[in-house]
Amino acid sequence: MGKRSTLKDVAREADVTPATVSYVINNTPGQSIRPETRKRVLEAARKLKYAPNAHARTLRNHHSPCIGMVIRKNLAVPRFSQMAYGIQTKLEQEGYNALLLGNKINNLGIADYAEAFLAGRVGGIIFIGTDNQGPDERSLKVLADEHAPLVVFDTQTQADSYSTVDLDYVGGARLSCERVLSRGCKRVLYFRPDIDKPQETLREQGVRETCEAAGVELVCARSPITLGNIELWDARYVGADTEEGLRLSERFLASVANALELVDDGDAVISSWATWTHYFRRIETQRGSRRRLTYAELANNGESWLAADLYTRLPNYEAGAACAEDVLALMRTGVPSARIMKLSNIIEAPLGQQAPNY
Amino acid sequence: MGKRSTLKDVAREADVTPATVSYVINNTPGQSIRPETRKRVLEAARKLKYAPNAHARTLRNHHSPCIGMVIRKNLAVPRFSQMAYGIQTKLEQEGYNALLLGNKINNLGIADYAEAFLAGRVGGIIFIGTDNQGPDERSLKVLADEHAPLVVFDTQTQADSYSTVDLDYVGGARLSCERVLSRGCKRVLYFRPDIDKPQETLREQGVRETCEAAGVELVCARSPITLGNIELWDARYVGADTEEGLRLSERFLASVANALELVDDGDAVISSWATWTHYFRRIETQRGSRRRLTYAELANNGESWLAADLYTRLPNYEAGAACAEDVLALMRTGVPSARIMKLSNIIEAPLGQQAPNY
DNA sequence: CTGAAAGCGCTAACAT
DNA sequence: ATGTTAGCGCTTTCAG
16 A cells, blocks of 8 residues: 555645545535635645545544445355345445455454454444354354344344344245146146255245145155255356266256156146256256146246246345345444345246247 | 444553553564463453454554455356455455445546545455456556556456456367367357457457368357347346346347257357357257257356356356455565466266257 | 644554 | 554544
């Protein structure tokens, strides 16, 4: 960092005192400045390319223009990067910036983001959970003790010391399933990962309720994706093509093939995750099958918008914006909130008529 | 921000002076501290949950632990989020954090990120270009004047006041095309966006050279994606399904259908962008065609890894890490560099044998 | 309307 | 081995 001009330099240049410069720069309310003076100051500032030092300001004001953003796993995964973009956009609208923070436990025994808050680097924190895991206990306690404005996303957890944003998995699954049934399927195959966390349980519940209400038979099957191997599954987004990853893909394909044994012409296949429809179509076509199947996905992030006949577009961007709004509101009011995002953005295959298989 | 304990508090608690606390906390070289004292200080710090104020430190040290990250367009697009993750990961390894910065022009006439540098918020900047557009002139000048450590990605531009990281589009296209030809295609259809920027020109050049060298006929066709509508195209990643977007998709599909008129059984279809193979397969299958075509993509980010028979995996994550490395190196040495990332990560359809169409 | 000065929390040169 | 202190750049009270 080279030598930058300071408020003092501007004051000297404009032949006023530092205080006056500060008043002008900040439009300090209740301070009247002679227009001529103001003009001189502004010109001097422009001439010297003066930008107020952000750290001096924060130090003085006890107010940081940064919000910490923690993504428990992997920013490269579409659902998270879409959230991140929503967060970034909303924060910038409000004059804040997002600081990407890690969540490793440091030598103090608390996570990086908690330390960053203690260090005054951020005025609030948005924590994007995965697999239903939120902040660790110790960090949470530290943050609560400090009344840190914190928003936790997607952990389906009640809290009173911080705000939460969650997705309405049951409702979304119900809506999607209703739409699928409206096409007149005789039976539904629901295909989900082998993960027993609320997110997955709630989705299945939504599908189940809807099928029962409609008197349609429901068959469930599971993919070999578990909490133990999901990182491998997501690794394609960092470009890692490992032997292990390929093996997992093959086991996955096998489970899809098995699942396809369970359906007949006219049935529907609802996948709980995005992109899975690709696999179903691929195997079905490889077999030379002519069955008419309806494919749906309960979660889509735009990566496979051409694959499914019907899918729920997860409101990732909007959820990110919601988290940003809520953390700012929490900073302002001190009152935590709990927000549920509806999953009503259900989309029919956007291009042309649905082909039986493509 | 509530009242946090300061170095002085720790000093009082440990019954030493502030300087001593600072020495202990920072392990200041050349300062010997009695073990007993060190222990007392550390205990006091832990007890008070002391974390040094980052702004005071930066103010004093003229050194910020943040690097600014500017994504000219949209962090939600996979290639950018994958880069961002590479940047974040590498920076954190080196003790830095990434601050997401915007690139709107402010009232000073320079971009947000340039102002952030002037304000001392970041010690360096990584600028991720799109459509071959880098930082604007004025901001660039300000940053150059200040000797700001800057790395610009993907603008195919020479520079001597900042570092660059670029992709070897020609080489990548050549390698991919060679691999395609090794399958014995009689002819190649190359399908690219209607954008005349170096990235696209270089890719076509690579394909062309390879076909000429092999004596294979090359046919080129263009999709209706232009610089004017690409944001619409990318908007699916923020969940926006607009009328306009659908219309663009339909025009796109039509251009794919037209392009398919140009090929025969045994030919290859090389798309310049990721996910386009989906469209080709879809239309081909809808037509009930039985032609055997080889599909390849010159750029893939993991979103369509099951679609193409062959694709180049863009080294987004690695490029991000490279940008982070280079900005830190530039900060250390003051010597800018130019780095080219090879596109050698060519992947055969990972799952099972290639089906003619799936 | 403008100026002087204290102090935000930390570090490092200098003293002891 | 530890203490004293000036000062990083800014804001704001208080005086003029």
